[in-house]
Amino acid sequence: MRGxxxxxxxxxxxxxxxxxxxxxxxxxxxxxxxxEVLDEMSTIFDGLYSHTGRPSIxxxxxxxxxxxxxxxxxxxxxxxxxxxxxxxxxxxFGVTP
Numbered sequence: 001m002r003g004x005x006x007x008x009x010x011x012x013x014x015x016x017x018x019x020x021x022x023x024x025x026x027x028x029x030x031x032x033x034x035x036e037v038l039d040e041m042s043t044i045f046d047g048l049y050s051h052t053g054r055p056s057i058x059x060x061x062x063x064x065x066x067x068x069x070x071x072x073x074x075x076x077x078x079x080x081x082x083x084x085x086x087x088x089x090x091x092x093f094g095v096t097p
Contacts, residue, residue: 017092031093034064065095 001014021028038060045059068090074080084090 017088020088021092025089027089027093030067033065035094038063057093061095065090068093068095 042060049056065084068074069080071079074083084096090096
């Protein structure tokens with residue numbers, strides 16, 4: 001079963017993640033392009049996943065995390081998971097639910 005791609009925008013902060021990322025940050029343009037491509041691929045992903053069972057990690061989040069891993073030279077999956085715990089930029093990019 002395909003997981004949900006909705007992200008949590010706020011938790012214990014009064015400032016939304018959208019306002020924390022500078023307007024001229026290079027990832028903003030990349031995020032727009034990647035989100036557009038992943039939206040087009042959404043129907044393909046839906047066809048590949050069962051409609052029963054436990055929800056999985058959404059493929060969009062996995063692809064975005066791999067993109068950040070390559071872009072920032074993070075050497076392992078464990079390191080990217082460690083980075084996701086405290087890096088707000090990665091959370092804004094849409095890697096965590």
